[in-house]
Amino acid sequence: SQQGEEDPQALSIQEGENATMNCSYKTSINNLQWYRQNSGRGLVHLILIRSNEREKHSGRLRVTLDTSKKSSSLLITASRAADTASYFCATEPGGTYKYIFGTGTRLKVLA
């Protein structure tokens, strides 16, 4: 698998349900970030978690990081139709500025 690989590739849920996406990476990192991309638009920064943090919350978002397993998860609680988008994790191997993105999870929230 490549650096920053998300799973599942696609996820379809009902409004009000929770959505969980996972990201795996290969090299050591200083931080990991999650971005959202609406169709035809650029990426919007959601949350950053540092390598010495295990969990972080922002509104309906909860991110966990397990550096021993080189994985992270993004949980969106009480999903809304407006959450329909692609979600990407991005890592900075070795603390460089080169963000490495996974292939993304395409989330569809049905009203």
Next chain:
Amino acid sequence: NAGVMQNPRHLVRRRGQEARLRCSPMKGHSHVYWYRQLPEEGLKFMVYLQKENIIDESGMPKERFSAEFPKEGPSILRIQQVVRGDSAAYFCASSQSPGTGVQPQHFGDGTRLSIL
């Protein structure tokens, strides 16, 4: 709009023509990054520039692609003699600091390049 501005949003070129993509970073940002996104894929790093300097172009194809960020004006990504494989969305991002993560990169809405 104080965000990263890219233009044009859509660009159509015929094979062999030149494509010029522009990016104005967020106000106060002096670091610019270009990424390319193919359909159904994540973004791939191309180049990192500061004012008048190319810091890292390791993600750029060796031929036909060039980038600049002049002292005045937007950053330009130039693709010469375009081929069908250049069709993609090209995103620009900017940051205050060189990607330490404390200041995340902010992205524009991209330029969608189509080659006929």
